[in-house]
Each structure stands twice: as C-alpha cells, then as structure tokens.
Amino acid sequence: MTLRKTTVASTTGPVDGSAAPIDGARRRDRANGSEPADGRRDSLDVFDVSWSVDGALIVDGVSLSAKAGSLTGLLGPNGSGKSSLLRTIAGMTRPDGGMVNLGGEDLLGMRRRERARRVAVVEQETHTDVPLRVLDVVRLGRTPHKATEHDDDLARNALNTVGMHDLAERDWHTLSGGERQRVHLARALVQEPELLLLDEPTNHLDVHFQLSLLAKVRELGVTSLAALHDLNLAASYCDHVVVLDDGRVAAAGAPEDVLVPEVIRRVFNVDCDVHINPRTGRPVLMFTPLP
Numbered sequence: 171m172t173l174r175k176t177t178v179a180s181t182t183g184p185v186d187g188s189a190a191p192i193d194g195a196r197r198r199d200r201a202n203g204s205e206p207a208d209g210r211r212d213s214l215d216v217f218d219v220s221w222s223v224d225g226a227l228i229v230d231g232v233s234l235s236a237k238a239g240s241l242t243g244l245l246g247p248n249g250s251g252k253s254s255l256l257r258t259i260a261g262m263t264r265p266d267g268g269m270v271n272l273g274g275e276d277l278l279g280m281r282r283r284e285r286a287r288r289v290a291v292v293e294q295e296t297h298t299d300v301p302l303r304v305l306d307v308v309r310l311g312r313t314p315h316k317a318t319e320h321d322d323d324l325a326r327n328a329l330n331t332v333g334m335h336d337l338a339e340r341d342w343h344t345l346s347g348g349e350r351q352r353v354h355l356a357r358a359l360v361q362e363p364e365l366l367l368l369d370e371p372t373n374h375l376d377v378h379f380q381l382s383l384l385a386k387v388r389e390l391g392v393t394s395l396a397a398l399h400d401l402n403l404a405a406s407y408c409d410h411v412v413v414l415d416d417g418r419v420a421a422a423g424a425p426e427d428v429l430v431p432e433v434i435r436r437v438f439n440v441d442c443d444v445h446i447n448p449r450t451g452r453p454v455l456m457f458t459p460l461p
C-alpha cells in the first residue's frame with residue numbers, strides 16, 4: 171500500500187481552494203453554534219450503516235451523531251468494528267446499507283475528489299516504498315486542493331503544530347512509530363478537513379504526546395471521530411463516546427454516562443472502578459480482572 175492510498179480518503183488531484191491557514195477559531199465558532207463564515211455546518215450523522223465481508227456482518231446497523239466541532243471517541247474491544255466503521259464513513263469501503271451525512275450532505279454520494287477535500291483519515295499503519303522527505307509526506311495532504319506557493323509553509327506550520335518541524339527534511343523511513351503518527355496528523359491538518367477520522371492516533375505515542383495530540387485535536391474544533399483503546403484518554407478528552415461491541419453500538423453518550431462499571435464489564439469483560447480526577451473533573455477508570 172502507498173501512503174496516499176491508505177491515509178487520505180481520496181487524493182486524485184487538484185480541485186480548488188486557497189491555501190488559507192488552518193482556522194481553528196472558525197471551526198470552534200461552528201461548535202459553539204454561531205453561524206460559520208461559509209454558512210456550512212459540519213455535523214456528522216451516520217444512519218444504520220452496515221458492512222459485511224463474505225456474508226459476515228462486521229458493521230451491523232450503526233447509527234451515531236457527532237456535533238460540529240466535537241471530538242467523539244469510538245471505543246470497543248479488539249475486532250468490534252472500529253476501523254471498519256471509520257473506513258466505511260470515509261468512503262474507503264462501500265457499505266451494504268445506510269447513509270453518512272456531513273453537514274446534512276450525503277458524504278458517500280459525493281464525488282471522490284469532493285470527499286477528499288472534506289474528510290481526512292489518519293490510519294493506524296502506513297507504508298510506502300517511495301523515498302520521501304517528511305515535508306513531502308505532509309504536503310500530500312494538500313493533494314485534493316489547488317497547489318499554491320504557500321503549500322510548503324502550510325506543511326511546515328503543521329509540522330510545527332505537532333512538534334516535528336526539526337525533522338522536516340528527514341527521510342520518512344527513518345522515523346520512529348510515534349514520529350510517524352505525529353506526521354500523519356500534520357498531513358491531515360494541512361488537508362484542512364471538515365471531518366477528521368483517526369484510527370488509534372495515540373497508540374505509538376508517549377504519554378506527553380498522547381495528551382498533546384488529543385488536546386490539539388480538540389483545539390482545532392474540527393468534527394472528529396477517533397478510535398481509541400485507552401478509555402481514560404477518551405474520558406479525559408472526548409465530548410461524546412460511542413462503544414461498539416460485535417459491530418453494533420452497545421452504548422453512546424457523554425463519557426461520564428457511558429464509561430460506567432456496568433457497561434465496561436458487559437463490553438470489555440473487566441471490572442472497573444470510576445473515580446473523578448480532582449484536577450480535571452473527568453472520570454478516571456481503574457480496571458481489575460473479573461474474578
């Protein structure tokens with residue numbers, strides 16, 4: 171697989187658009203309910219989406235909604251269908267049924283180039299045999315937009331945002347797993363998406379970068395859906411969580427309502443005590459094996 175195929179919903183060439191800097195304030199205005207400058211709203215609505223392989227239902231009638239500018243955590247045990255759902259929402263796999271709307275528009279019915287401008291995907295693993303500098307990898311995020319003289323600056327700014335500006339000229343292949351993960355986010359940022367889909371974006375990161383990456387995603391105010399294994403990160407950073415189990419939604423709502431012992435035991439098969447972090451007021455989960 172190539173980087174281009176695996177991490178950007180579609181990158182089939184320039185369409186249009188200026189190289190305006192990433193505008194977190196504008197996105198946050200949308201989240202706050204004030205009218206966005208371009209009149210569009212970026213809420214995500216997934217209706218009854220299913221996806222199967224060889225007759226096996228992997229995603230089974232999933233519906234969820236994410237408010238414009240919010241961060242939603244997609245949680246669930248191994249094999250529960252998180253990545254499959256993200257790929258389906260991104261239009262990378264064709265659902266058997268259901269609908270995905272972004273800002274009220276049919277995302278899966280859009281032309282591929284249009285979707286590529288609006289949706290960025292950060293997948294778990296990416297590979298390429300092509301020798302590329304880090305800066306070039308980030309610039310791939312501009313592919314769906316019209317090329318401008320500012321693209322290099324945008325790419326360097328995005329690298330700066332993820333603390334990787336020093337490595338802009340490095341060969342991509344020499345990066346560590348965590349460094350690659352941060353470069354992936356930088357590439358998604360230069361894409362200036364309306365919807366950001368992240369598949370375990372923190373799994374290679376040390377604790378500092380786990381916190382800073384999710385804080386950054388929140389700060390951007392882009393509607394984001396992130397598959398996460400770390401339930402405490404989800405509890406700390408997500409506005410809303412959706413728990414999948416065997417391809418279906420087992421629970422959804424605010425982290426403090428969903429990440430409760432009964433749900434954790436039923437879905438993850440472990441016991442759990444929930445405390446409140448005195449500094450943040452957010453839930454902290456402590457796990458023990460079932461007797």
Ligand SMILES: Nc1ncnc2c1ncn2[C@@H]1O[C@H](COP(=O)(O)OP(=O)(O)OP(=O)(O)O)[C@@H](O)[C@H]1O
Binds near residue numbers: 247
């Ligand atoms: N292309 C495919 N062909 C066959 N089975 C698949 C395919 N893609 C996914 N699956 C199966 O679908 C199920 C869900 O996989 P998926 O990767 O979506 O789960 P996940 O929740 O992201 O898991 P994890 O937490 O382990 O990353 C798994 O049992 C997986 O083996």
